[in-house]
Amino acid sequence: MQDFLGTLIGKAVRLILSYRTGGGHALPGLVVEKLFPRYVSSMLSQIPGGVVIITGTNGKTTTTKIVSHLLNSNGLRVLTNPTGSNLTRGIASSLAQHANAFGRLKYDIAILEVDEATARRLVGLVAPRWVLALNVSRDQLDRYGEVDTIASYIGSALEAATEGVIVNANDPHLSERVKKVKKPVYYFGASPRLSKFFPSDYDLAAVDSSIEKATKSHKTDVELYRFNGQKVEYLVGGKKYAANLQLSGQHNFLNGAAALALCRRLLPPEKAQGLVAELSRVSLAFGRGEKYRLKNGAEVELVLVKNPASFTQALLSYGGAGAHLMIAINDNIADGRDVSWLWDVDFSPLNGHGVRLTSGKRAADMALRLRYDGIETQKIEPQLQPALHALSLGSGRKVILSTYTAMLQLYNYLNKNAEKIT
Amino acid sequence: MKEIHILHLYPNELNTYGDHGNRLVLMKRLGWTGYEPVVHHHHPGDSLAKQIDFVIGGGGQDSAQADVQADILKIGDGLRKLAESGVPMLTICGTYQLFGHRFVTNTGQEVKGISIFDLETVGSDKRMIGNVMVKSEFGTIFGFENHSGQTFLGENQAPLAKVLRGNGNNGKDKTEGARSLNVFGTYLHGPILPNNPAFCDELIKLAVENHYGEFSRRKIDDSLSEMARATARRRPY
Numbered sequence: 001m002q003d004f005l006g007t008l009i010g011k012a013v014r015l016i017l018s019y020r021t022g023g024g025h026a027l028p029g030l031v032v033e034k035l036f037p038r039y040v041s042s043m044l045s046q047i048p049g050g051v052v053i054i055t056g057t058n059g060k061t062t063t064t065k066i067v068s069h070l071l072n073s074n075g076l077r078v079l080t081n082p083t084g085s086n087l088t089r090g091i092a093s094s095l096a097q098h099a100n101a102f103g104r105l106k107y108d109i110a111i112l113e114v115d116e117a118t119a120r121r122l123v124g125l126v127a128p129r130w131v132l133a134l135n136v137s138r139d140q141l142d143r144y145g146e147v148d149t150i151a152s153y154i155g156s157a158l159e160a161a162t163e164g165v166i167v168n169a170n171d172p173h174l175s176e177r178v179k180k181v182k183k184p185v186y187y188f189g190a191s192p193r194l195s196k197f198f199p200s201d202y203d204l205a206a207v208d209s210s211i212e213k214a215t216k217s218h219k220t221d222v223e224l225y226r227f228n229g230q231k232v233e234y235l236v237g238g239k240k241y242a243a244n245l246q247l248s249g250q251h252n253f254l255n256g257a258a259a260l261a262l263c264r265r266l267l268p269p270e271k272a273q274g275l276v277a278e279l280s281r282v283s284l285a286f287g288r289g290e291k292y293r294l295k296n297g298a299e300v301e302l303v304l305v306k307n308p309a310s311f312t313q314a315l316l317s318y319g320g321a322g323a324h325l326m327i328a329i330n331d332n333i334a335d336g337r338d339v340s341w342l343w344d345v346d347f348s349p350l351n352g353h354g355v356r357l358t359s360g361k362r363a364a365d366m367a368l369r370l371r372y373d374g375i376e377t378q379k380i381e382p383q384l385q386p387a388l389h390a391l392s393l394g395s396g397r398k399v400i401l402s403t404y405t406a407m408l409q410l411y412n413y414l415n416k417n418a419e420k421i422t
Numbered sequence: 423m424k425e426i427h428i429l430h431l432y433p434n435e436l437n438t439y440g441d442h443g444n445r446l447v448l449m450k451r452l453g454w455t456g457y458e459p460v461v462h463h464h465h466p467g468d469s470l471a472k473q474i475d476f477v478i479g480g481g482g483q484d485s486a487q488a489d490v491q492a493d494i495l496k497i498g499d500g501l502r503k504l505a506e507s508g509v510p511m512l513t514i515c516g517t518y519q520l521f522g523h524r525f526v527t528n529t530g531q532e533v534k535g536i537s538i539f540d541l542e543t544v545g546s547d548k549r550m551i552g553n554v555m556v557k558s559e560f561g562t563i564f565g566f567e568n569h570s571g572q573t574f575l576g577e578n579q580a581p582l583a584k585v586l587r588g589n590g591n592n593g594k595d596k597t598e599g600a601r602s603l604n605v606f607g608t609y610l611h612g613p614i615l616p617n618n619p620a621f622c623d624e625l626i627k628l629a630v631e632n633h634y635g636e637f638s639r640r641k642i643d644d645s646l647s648e649m650a651r652a653t654a655r656r657r658p659y
Contacts, residue, residue: 331657337552338566340611343443361657364649368616371646372443372450380649 002036003043003103009035010096029092040088041125043095047079049109051126052262053161055119055154056134056168058408059255061415063134064113066247066259069282071109074263074271079107087118088125109266115416116153123160131161132262134255136173151177166261169218170198186221188261190254191235194224197250197333222261224254234276236260241276246283250334251408256282287407289317292418298392299421300414301399304407306335308344314401319349323397326387328360328406335403339365347373354378356394359387360406384409423458426629429471431464431479432490436516439568441480443613444512448478451622455640457630466493470500474509476629477501481515481569481611491533494520498536505538510604510628514614518599518607519543519571528570539600539607540576541591552659554588554610556598560621562586564654565610573609575600582608588659604628617651619644 013028032039044051054064068078081094091112099105114122119131136151155177158165165181167174169189178185190198223235232253233242247256256279264272287304294300303318305311305327319325331337339362347370354376358366367377381387384406391398402410414420430445449459462471466489482490494501505511511521518539519525525533528545535542549570556563563583572592575581581591582599590598590609599608606625608614615622619642630637 338439338568338611340440340443340566340613343440343446343613343616344437362650362653364646364653365617368646368650369443372446372616 002039003046003099005103006032006036006039006043006092007096007099007103008101010093011101014093014097027093028096029089029094032092032096033089038125040092040095040122043092043099043103043105044110044126046105047107047110049076049107049266050129051110051112052266053119053122053128053131053157054111054113054134054262055116055131055157057116057137057150058412059134059251059258060113060115061411062247062252063132063255063258064111066256066279066282067111067132067262070259070263070275070278071111071266073278073281074267076108076266077106079105079110081112081114088121091122116150116157119157120153123157127160127162128157129161129163130166130262130265131157132166132258133158133168133171133174133177134258135168135171147173155180164265166221166258166265168258169220170195175218186261186265187218188222188224188254188257189218189220190224190257191226194226194250198254221264222257224257227253232256234260236264236276243276243280245280247279287402291421292414293421294388294392294414294418296392298394298398300388300391300418301397302407302410302414303399303401304404305401306404308341308346311342311345311401315345315347315349318399318401319353323353323399324356324391324394325350325353326357326359326391326398326400326402327355327366328384328387328400328402328410329358329362329366330360330403330406331362332405334405342366342369345369347375350375356391356398357381357387359384360403363387385413388413423456424630424634425460425473426452426457426475426626426633427460427462427471427473428476428478429462429464429474431477431494431517432466432482433463433480434465435490436480436482438480438482439515439566439611440613441478441514441611444478444480444514444615447613447615447619447622448476448626451619451642452626454642455623455626455630456638457626464497466490470497474504475633476625477504477509477511477513479511479513479517479520481517491520494536495534501536502538505603505605508604508628508632510625510632511538511606512615512625513605513607514611515569515609518609519573521605521607522573522600525571538605539602540579541573541600541607542576543571543573546570546572548593550589550593550609552588553654553657554590554598554659555586555655556583556588556590556610557586558583558621560618560624562651562655563610563614563618563621564651565608565612565614565617567609568611569609573600582606604632612654617647617654619647 010028010032013031071078151173164184166186169187225233225235291301303314357379363380363382452459513521520535521538522535522541523537525543551568554567580601581597585596585598627637
């Protein structure tokens with residue numbers, strides 16, 4: 001009964017909201033949860049393949065997308081929750097939205113992307129079959145404080161899994177937490193040779209390296225073996241598979257390993273064979289103009305620029321009259337440490353329009369580059385968050401052109417503090 | 423307006439790391455100083471332009487360097503005469519190497535240069551990549567190096583600068599680049615001129631004085647360069 005009524009109410013609230021604000025996906029769930037505290041657990045128990053939780057500090061959204069794609073391609077109907085709605089009320093909203101008018105969910109499996117604190121709460125409502133933990137890392141924008149606290153939240157989720165857990169072999173926090181897990185533990189990770197590309201939280205903080213050393217020897221079920229450009233090799237169950245990925249960035253290659261390790265547990269062995277080939281068909285919307293609505297109502301679009309070609313293309317698409325631009329340039333390894341390439345970009349689409357802000361570690365270099373093309377930068381703000389805020393105060397269309405790591409930071413912030421519209 | 427003629431060597435073949443930026447900055451600052459830049463592109467097979475007040479050349483892949491080598495040997499005498507007449511030249515990476523005696527690749531192949539600089543370069547397995555800071559007679563110079571060739575200066579060859587951070591010519595002797603007469607060579611990209619306006623203006627002064635016998639400076643607002651230089655100072659190698 002609560003499935004039916006809860007769904008109906010959730011749908012009704014969404015409908016009313018859609019007339020007024022054109023969105024808002026947490027409120028229906030809030031109402032439903034207030035009326036039917038067991039709505040989420042009851043609804044999820046309908047799904048024959050059960051619930052899988054994906055959690056961690058970074059990479060949840062990407063990994064969930066990859067897992068959904070891999071399972072879809074193997075004929076499974078996958079229920080996921082949209083990014084930015086990973087509190088339990090967001091999940092309740094999502095359930096009400098995806099159920100039919102009778103409160104029935106026609107899905108084979110639920111793959112839920114949740115932050116660390118929600119993971120702990122969610123396992124109190126429903127026992128997950130599998131939990132995939134990606135990493136634990138300190139995050140300047142995190143609202144939970146202590147990194148050990150976050151790790152303990154993930155620990156609670158891991159211990160609740162009924163079939164087993166999949167964790168990052170290179171993450172010392174996770175290695176500590178799986179010691180209490182009674183079910184089978186599977187690892188994914190990067191080859192030791194690639195460790196410089198994937199510093200763990202311990203590496204970043206340079207604390208207690210003795211623990212870290214003890215964690216490097218886990219046997220991995222799926223290993224990111226090596227990569228060169230978009231050509232990526234994985235060791236899956238000890239066998240080498242190569243693929244040309246559309247996913248960009250080494251972090252996503254590792255997220256791919258995590259997704260492969262999870263899907264190997266969810267699919268029968270004969271179907272698990274073609275997973276790496278299927279992975280090469282996954283493409284993400286990352287930096288392709290996704291739109292977020294900030295708390296002050298301003299909408300911003302995000303566009304990834306990573307080389308002269310993509311930058312020039314982005315300027316042609318977004319640089320014209322009317323759009324307020326913020327250009328964020330970082331020079332970390334994943335961005336390319338040499339910013340010389342900015343001088344090979346054709347900025348002529350900005351002639352006569354100017355740029356609202358430049359940001360990122362190389363904000364000044366970007367403004368200097370624009371100056372030599374006669375394009376004015378109104379403000380230089382290297383810090384991304386204040387820059388985003390300044391951009392949001394203006395009127396009209398607002399677009400952020402950003403390099404890879406600056407965009408990761410922006411996503412991280414927006415997924416917690418803004419609503420994803422498209 | 424008085425013209426300054428810039429010869430850009432092999433803009434299609436040697437242009438890997440934003441070398442276009444050096445030309446752009448040179449042209450803009452010439453304009454801001456009251457001179458009109460006129461650019462001549464030099465492609466393999468062309469004969470040298472008649473009027474040349476300034477020469478620039480960029481970097482490229484080793485393979486591209488072999489392509490232009492035959493041509494640069496043909497115009498080498500012409501370039502040497504220009505150098506002896508005081509024409510300033512800015513050569514980066516690949517062009518810098520070709521202005522020395524020779525480049526010996528990893529596989530033992532020898533690429534002959536035009537010997538304006540007394541130096542030679544050997545290929546190595548080690549790639550030197552990172553943010554560089556050097557000290558020169560034009561103040562601190564910031565740039566980004568990315569090369570596997572190791573360049574060793576002859577006994578009487580002056581370097582452009584002393585390495586404060588990074589590898590420079592070879593990662594061993596703390597020298598970076600070379601200077602002979604008004605010809606400058608360096609491994610620094612970034613590109614080098616936008617972040618080092620004092621160096622750029624010195625090159626402009628040399629070119630103008632060499633052609634017109636006199637030069638008067640104009641004040642240019644370099645506050646953005648100053649900010650970019652402050653960033654460069656903070657970035658790790």
